[in-house]
Structures are given as structure tokens and as C-alpha cells.
Amino acid sequence: MNDIDLGKLRVNRDGKAAPKASGKFRLQRRHLLIGAGVLLLLYMLVPSAASVQTTQVVTAWPSQQYLLLNSTGYVVARRKAAVASKGTGRVEWLGVSEGDTVKEGTVVARLESRDVEATYHAAVANTAVAAAALTTAQNELEDAQRNLERFNVLFRKKLVSLLNMQDAKSRHARAVASQASAKAALDAAKANEEYARSGVEYTQIRAPFDGVVISRSANVGDIVTPLSSAADAKGAVVVMADMSTLEVDAEVSESSLASIKVGQPCEIVLDAFPDRRYRGEVSVVVPAVNRSSATVTTKVRILDADASILPDMSARVGFLSRAVDVANQKPVLAANPEAIAGEGADSRVYVVDGEGRVRAVPVKAGVQLGGVREIQGELKTGETLVLNPGKLRDGKRVKLAAAK
Template identity: 60%
Template sequence: MNDINLEKLRVNRGAHAAPKKRRSSNTRTWIIAGATLAIIVYALLPKPTAIQATQVVSAWPSQQYQVLNATGYVVAQRKAAVAPKGTGRVEWIGVSEGDVVKEGVVLARLESRDVAASYQAASANRQVAEAAVTSAENEMQDADRNLDRTTLLFNKRLLSVLNLQDAKSRKARVAASLKSSQASLAAARANEQLAKTNLDSTQMVAPFDGTVLSRSANVGDIVTPLASAADAKGAVLLIADLNSLEVDADVSESSLAQIKMGQPCEIVLDAYPDRRYRAEVRIIAPTVNRASATVTAKVRFLDRDPDVLPDMSARVAFLSQAVNADQQKPVMAVSPTAIVEGEGGSHVFQIGADGRAHAVAVQVGAVLGGVRAVSGNLKVGDALVLAPGSKMSDGDRIKLADAP
């Protein structure tokens, strides 16, 4: 077998290494050149303008008439704690929180068996007294007839003077008995009325049309007018006329000259910040709270809303003039410094997601406090450039002033 020359089968790796090295060198050269070109282009581009941002907000036209703001709470002008006149144990409660009640309707009742028995006894005594008066009146009629007959016979000389005197004496005794019976009847009727009042006192009735706000006692609880006994309740129910709701607003003593009786107002409740309620000043308290140097102004609602409840927190804006329904609708508003006035009209610069400022044409309205009403292709919450300046144009690159 012939010998194989292994030297001829060996692979020369050195012949292929040199071309690979040349390709790697060329690639690095192009990468360095591209990066250098990018740096040069970036350096030649205009730098982003540092700006401050603001937002499109909601505002109300009534803000232009505000002269003073105050805070307070919703209260009911007519409110009553329903409690019994006497002490007793609650036997029945016929209403719950939120129920609407009418004046005179029985709301709760105390145990009244003993009081009812006293009333029945007083009623029976009154009936006995009435019977006694009836008997005495009959006796009086008989005495009158006897006196008339005796007088007639005496004038005919058929009876003596003694008989006439006896008839007159009998009439006097019967008359006295009748007066006594009538007095007893008056006393019996008074006792019956007292017993009836005591019985009625065990029933708690609504003093006016209203709504039950709370229940402070349950069936079986002992209630007393002064709540002096241990574990005793002073009142069973709390009711209020929700048609008499108003806001007690605390006005600074130094600002008292800016409000007056009947002044138009606008109420905003913390529970419903997007609603505005028309109102007016009903009364200004004639006293000053020395501790807080404030005066209480009672502002009544002009529009009834069942969602308004007592003790809600409220803000009151005292206005220079009344507002109509259209002025109670929110409008878009922006900071006045975000508006750019030009020959072609007014516009603002909206901050786009691409990091550029986009000009949006707007129609400018009234100044509403610290903002100005606008209308255009915007929505509440849009970010705008604050104080863009005259050199800014549509499409400029921007960044927030505090951004890196």
C-alpha cells in the first residue's frame, strides 16, 4: 500500500485570516464615520426650547362677578328634636331615618297603660259629676215649680207664711247644691283634660312637615326630657324641613361691608364640586364671634335639590349680580399668559406627545377670576405652553424647564 502524503492534506489557515482582518477594519471605519456624522447633524439641529406648562381647566362664568368667598355648612332653618314631655319607656317607633312625615302624625309612643287608666278614671269621674249636675238641675226645676205653686196658694190665703218660707228655703238649698255640682263637674272636666294631656304626652308627633334625620332611641329605651337618669335618652328622633336648607357661612369681620341682605350668591358643595346652586343672603347675624372675628351670614338655596343634606361642607361666593341658567354651565378656560394674540387671531400652543408645540386657534372670552374663557379644538386637561413668547412657532421642539 502506497504511503499517503499528509502534508498535502493540511489546511493553511493563515491564508484566510488576512481578508477577515481587512473586513473588520473597514466596518469600524464606517461606524466611526456614521457616528461622527450623527453628532455633527445633532449639533446643527435647533435645541429644544425650555418651557413651563399649564392646563386647560373648567371655569364658570359666574366667577367674573365674585366679590367675596366664604366657607360654611348646610343647616336646616326648621329642625326639631322630638322628645316626650315626661319620662317613660319607648313602646313603639313608627319611622326610620329618611322617612318623610306630615305635621301631626304620631312618630313614636311610650308605654301608657297606667296613664290610660288614669284617664279612664278621670273620664268616669266627669260622668258622675255630669249626672250630679243633671240631678241638681231637676231638683231646681221641682223647687221652682213648688215655689210658684206655694206663692199662688199663699196669695189666695190658702197657705200660711210658714209654707211660703219653706218653699223659698228649699229653692235656695237646691240652687246651692246645683252650683256645687257644677263646680264639681268643672273640676272633673279639668282632671279629665289633664289626664288626656298626660296620655297624649306619651305620643310623640311631628311638629311640622319634614324628614327624619336620625333616631337616637330604640324600643325599650327609657327617655326623659332632661336625660338626667343613667342610660336615659333625651330625644327619640331628629327631624328637619329640608325645604328650609341654607348655609351658615363665616364671613371675616373685615369683609362685612362687602355683603348685604338679599345679595345674590352661588353655593358649591364639597360633595358635588361640579354643581352650582343659586342662592341669596337671607340674614346677617347681628353678633360677631370674638374668638374667630367672623360674622355668620345665612344664605338660603333658591333651587331645591334632594341631594343636598344637612351638615354638608359648602363654599359660598358672594356675587355682584345674579346669574342666569346659561352662566351656571362650565366653560373651558386657560391662563391668560398662555394665549398669544396675533394678526390672524388668538392661539395657544398645545404640548404634543412628540415633544413639539402645536398651535391651536382659539376664541377668547371673558376673564373669570385668574383664568380666561376660551373655545376651540381643545379639551379640559390638555397641556399648554405657559407664556410661549413671540418667537415660538408651530412645530418647535420643546421640553419642560425642569426636565434634563
């Protein structure tokens, strides 16, 4: 290391000291310290927004407290028929369409009937011929009977020979046989006439019961045949359903079968009308298990069906432990029980408003309805409530966390 020449070092006796901070700078620094203190004080005095879990006010039904089991199914008509003709023919008239209500015996369609009507008229004529033949045979029998009686008298007086007497008896016997034959022929002719008449009747397709036409399978000009064996032939003209026999076919798990019995009350909800509830009752538990799905078909009768229910609608069935009367089938407001603070007359919930503050609303807590509890108060469906409010105060600002 090079040696330092200390002799060259000098102290500057004329230099001035570094200037001190000016008064303006000291004032700015004082203001900054005061501002930071005020901010710190405000932070300590003003509470921060609390992070809370939330839930919502929902609509519930009183029957949920009696719910044992839920199932799904479809609305079906116990009485349903594909209306067709026993005979074969071409449709010449169709008098109904989908949705029409018809009475039992009403003609819904007619087939061409000229050929069967001709057969019927021929059968009627044959019946008349057979009836005339029977009348002739009866007259012949009466004449032979009178002749035989006369010959009996004459034979006893020995005025006629034995040969003449035998001829009279033979004639009477032939007349008896002829009458029997004519009577049998008349019976056969009447049977043929009835058969021909039924053939004409088969061309008149009638409603088998009171119901509603739910589909139409044929149109005017289509060939209708009982077995639909002909090319493009129709087996049925219309399909009818008796709407008074509507029920729900619900599939119940085999493991839950012990909870189901005939006569058990049910509640039915249709996907088409989710805000309505229909009373039901188990009418039949089909004694067979579906192997592939391990379910049993349960038929539920709809006790208060109306015109809006249609076959093949999707339905949900709730099997209940007890029946629910009509008065208790109205919806009520409900919420998660953890959203209710206090007890008795002091029960309340905290509603979160649009500005992130809570508002205490007094409520009257009711029965437990499944996973929620009935509440009564100035609330409406969809409002947001605070879960586990604890010592939350009215008007406090909150920060919403994920809803439960």
C-alpha cells in the first residue's frame, strides 16, 4: 500500500457549515405528521366492514315438515284407448280433432260402407225369403194335420184303406220336417243379417267412453285395418283418454319401498306448474321390480285434478307421513334457521340492502320445513339475509362472502 503524505493534508479554515432546514420545510413536515395522525385516528375510530356469510328468503310449503320421500314420474290416464275399427276400410269422414271432448257412443269417424251395406241388404232379403218359406211350411203342416185327422175318422169307420191312412201320416211327417227346416233356415238368415249389420256398424267408429281426444292417427282417405298389415295402413283412428282417471306413475327405489303403502297421502308438483301443489294418494304399488333400475312403479291418484293437467306431464311426488288439508297448502316464507337471531318476541333477521348495510327486521319464527324454517315478517322472497349474525348491529356495513 502506498504511504499517505500527511503533510499535504489541510483543514479549510474559511469554509462554511451546511445550511440548516428552512422554516417552510419544517412547517410542511409538521402538516404531514398531523395528517398522518388524523388518518390513523379515523382508522381506529371508524369500524371496517365485517365479512359475513349470507342466505336468501325462499318460498316453502307446510307439507315439507311431513315429507318422507321424493320421487319422479309422469302423468298417465288409467283409462286410455286407441279407437279403431274391427273391420278394414277407407276413412271417408273424420269428425274429431285433438283436444275435442266426446261422449260415449259418439261417432268419431266413418269408413266407406257401400260394400258392407250391400251385403247387409242381401242378408235382410234372405231373411224375408226364409220367413216366407217358414210361413208356407206352417200352412202345409196345418193342412196335413187336418187331412190326417179326417183320415183317422174315416179309417175308424172303415171308409178308407190302411194304405190311404199311411199316406196321410207320411204327408204330415213331411210337413213337420219341412216346418223345422224352414224355421232353421230363418234362424240362419237372421244370424247372417245380424252379422252383416255388425259389419255395417264396424264402419261407424264410436267413442268407447267419455273422454278427450289426445291424438289423431288417421286422416280422410287412409286405410284402416285392425292389424295394420297393409302398406301404410293405420291401426287406430284416434287415441282417447278419460281425464277423470289421471294419475302419476312414480318410480320408487326398491330400498325405499318400506316407506310406501296404499292409501298414503302424497303431494304432487308438476314441472309445468311449479307454484301449484296437488293432493294425491297412493292407489297401487305394482307388485314387480324393474331389475335394470331397481325401482317399483307406484300409482298415485290425483285427488284435486283440474283441466290444466295433461297426460305425459313430468311430475314430482312427495310421499308424506300425514295428509295436508287444503287450508295448509298455501306457500310461506322461510329461511335458513342460522339466519334467525334472538328468541321468541326478540327474533329478528338482518337484511342486506343494496348499499352493503344490514337492516334488522323483526320476525316470528314458525315450524321447521325440511332444511329451512318458516318466518313471518316484512320480508319478500329473494332478499339476502346474514347467516349467524351474532352481535351484528342495525346499519352496520358488511362485506358479502360466498352464500351458503
